[in-house]
Structure formats: structure tokens, C-alpha cells
Amino acid sequence: MRVTFLGTGTSQGVPVIGCECEVCRSIDFRDKRLRTSIHVEVDGKSFVIDTGPDFRQQMIRERIHDLDAVIFTHEHKDHVAGLDDVRSFNFRLKKHMPLYATQRVINQLENEFHYAFGEITYPGAPRFEVNQIETKPFNVQGVEFIPVEVFHYKLPVLGFRIKDFTYITDANSISEEELEKVKGSKILVLDALQKEKHISHFTLDEAVELIQKVNPEQAYLIHISHRMGKHKVVEAELPDNISLAYDGLKIQL
Known part of the structure; x- marks a missing residue:
């Protein structure tokens, strides 16, 4: 399994529009963060978890040419806004793109991208299964996903465990x-917004x-x-076994 961090930033990304703080002015490439998403390559399959506003840019940057399915954690805009750009894979692969989400998230996608879900769809609109x-x-095509329900304030959000890898975003309780x-995972990816207390992260x-409670290898x-x-x-x-992820980071399991 190989995991690529497509984006590691919060809903505004980093730098934030108009901000002049030292982080937003940093020239360290690791301080440039697109909206959070990952690409998972496992057992010959290619999956993306969440299609945020930067989805197109992330696909081009990582030169991802094949995609077998998209899996959604929840319906917030910074995790779904790039869904329209899946149509490039429709055209390239000549197939409807499989989407996996809870019914609540599906309802939101159907509302926001209504032109792609109706019985009569707009020509050129993305096509989904x-x-x-x-x-x-x-x-999903021979790969088992184990949902892990967490809470983003009062909103249920799904993290996912795939073999020895667990991915949890947008959470402040579990x-x-x-x-x-989650326990027994070799690699754990977890939401951490900032140092100060926050209502939903x-x-x-x-x-x-x-993380120390779960005690993963990394x-x-x-x-x-x-x-x-x-x-x-x-x-x-x-601690030695905990790192900040950054955009473009690739890990191998």
C-alpha cells in the first residue's frame, strides 16, 4: 500500500487569503497546504478519500491517471467541492465513477451537484455510480474499508481503516x-487543527x-x-513516532 497526502490543510488552506502571519509568509514548501485529502494505492487499485476544492490541482500535481473510486468522510465543502472534476476520469476511463458515502452525504452531493444526478443530466456533466x-x-473492488465513526462537534464523520492504515479527519471526539x-494500526493519520482549544477539531x-493511547508505529x-x-x-x-504530514508526502506500508 502507498498513501500520498494530496492536501494537509484546513478549510481555508495555508496560506490563508490576505494573511501576513509568519506561517502564511513562510517559504518552506511544507507550510503550503491544500485542503485535506489522500490518495491510496492498494492491491493494484487507486482510491481517493474526499474531493476538496483543490482536487484538480492535486490530481495534476501527483500525475494520477487512474482512479477506481472516491470515498467520502463527510459533506463539508472543503471535502466535496472538487467533485465535478471527476469528469476527467469519466472521459479518460470511459466509465461512471463509483462514489461511496453515507446517505446523508449522498443527499448533499445530489443537492450541490444536481446537474450530475438528475434523470436528465447536462451534457458533459460528471457521471457517478x-x-x-x-x-x-x-x-470496494476487493479492498475492505472499515469505517470509524468520529464526531466533528455534533456531526458524525467517517474515518477509514484499510489493513494496517487508519485515516481520521475532522474530529474532536471518538x-x-x-x-x-483503530488499535493495532501501524500507521494512524489524525486531525490536529492548532494548539488552542477548538469546538470541532x-x-x-x-x-x-x-495517538499515544493507540500506540501506532507511526x-x-x-x-x-x-x-x-x-x-x-x-x-x-x-514525539519520535509522530510527524506533521505535508502536501506530497508519500508513505509505504
């Missing part, structure tokens, strides 16, 4: 029952505490805002 998922394991699904300290932090601080500075403060 919609698959409803719940909180029980599901199979039950002990769901945490059991884990802080840096909260994320580190949860953990990576994502959904990072400019308020976290410079990558180089924060990275030096972290």
Missing part, C-alpha cells in the same frame, strides 16, 4: 468502541494524547491551520 455505506465494513477499531495536545497529523505554527518548529516538538 453511487454506493451507500454505513458504519459497518464494506468492500468513542472507546470506535477507538478499538482536535488540538495538537489532544491528538498526541489519542502517526501523521493533518487538517492543519496556519495557527499551528511553522512546520519545522512544530515537528521538532513532537
Whole structure:
């Protein structure tokens, strides 16, 4: 399995429009963060989790030519806004793109991209094969996904475990029952917005505490805002088995 971090930033990305803080002015490429998403290559298949506003740019940057399915964590705009650009894969691969999401997320996608979901679709619109998922394991072309339900304030969000890899974004709480699904993961990717307390995201300290509870071989932090601080500075403060992810980072399992 190979995982590529397509984006590691929060909903505004980094730099933030109009901001002159030291992080937004940083020349370190690791401080340039597109909206959070990953590309997973496993057992010969190619999956993307979430299609944020930067989806087109991320696909071009990573030269991703084949995509077998898109899996969604939740319906917030920074995780779905780039869905229209899936049509490039429709044209290239000559197939409807399989989407996997809960019914609540499907309803939102149908509303936002109504021209692609109606019985009479607009010419040139993206084409989808919609698959409803719940909180029980599901199979995507021979690959098992184990959903991990977390809460983003009061909104249920799905993380996913694929073999020994677990990916959790947009969260500030997780039950002990769901945490059991995560334990044993070799690699854990977890949301950590900033150092200060936030209503709907884990802080840096909260994320580190949860990671230490799970005790993976390695953990990576994502959904990072400019308020976290410079990558180089924060990275030096972290335990040996925890790192800040950055756009373009590739990990092999």
C-alpha cells in the first residue's frame, strides 16, 4: 500500500487569503497546504478519500491517471467541492465513477451537484455510480474499508481503516468502541487543527494524547491551520513516532 497526502490543510488552506502571519509568509514548501485529502494505492487499485476544492490541482500535481473510486468522510465543502472534476476520469476511463458515502452525504452531493444526478443530466456533466455505506465494513473492488465513526462537534464523520492504515479527519471526539477499531494500526493519520482549544477539531495536545493511547508505529497529523505554527518548529516538538504530514508526502506500508 502507498498513501500520498494530496492536501494537509484546513478549510481555508495555508496560506490563508490576505494573511501576513509568519506561517502564511513562510517559504518552506511544507507550510503550503491544500485542503485535506489522500490518495491510496492498494492491491493494484487507486482510491481517493474526499474531493476538496483543490482536487484538480492535486490530481495534476501527483500525475494520477487512474482512479477506481472516491470515498467520502463527510459533506463539508472543503471535502466535496472538487467533485465535478471527476469528469476527467469519466472521459479518460470511459466509465461512471463509483462514489461511496453515507446517505446523508449522498443527499448533499445530489443537492450541490444536481446537474450530475438528475434523470436528465447536462451534457458533459460528471457521471457517478453511487454506493451507500454505513458504519459497518464494506468492500470496494476487493479492498475492505472499515469505517470509524468520529464526531466533528455534533456531526458524525467517517474515518477509514484499510489493513494496517487508519485515516481520521475532522474530529474532536471518538468513542472507546470506535477507538478499538483503530488499535493495532501501524500507521494512524489524525486531525490536529492548532494548539488552542477548538469546538470541532482536535488540538495538537489532544491528538498526541489519542495517538499515544493507540500506540501506532507511526502517526501523521493533518487538517492543519496556519495557527499551528511553522512546520519545522512544530515537528521538532513532537514525539519520535509522530510527524506533521505535508502536501506530497508519500508513505509505504
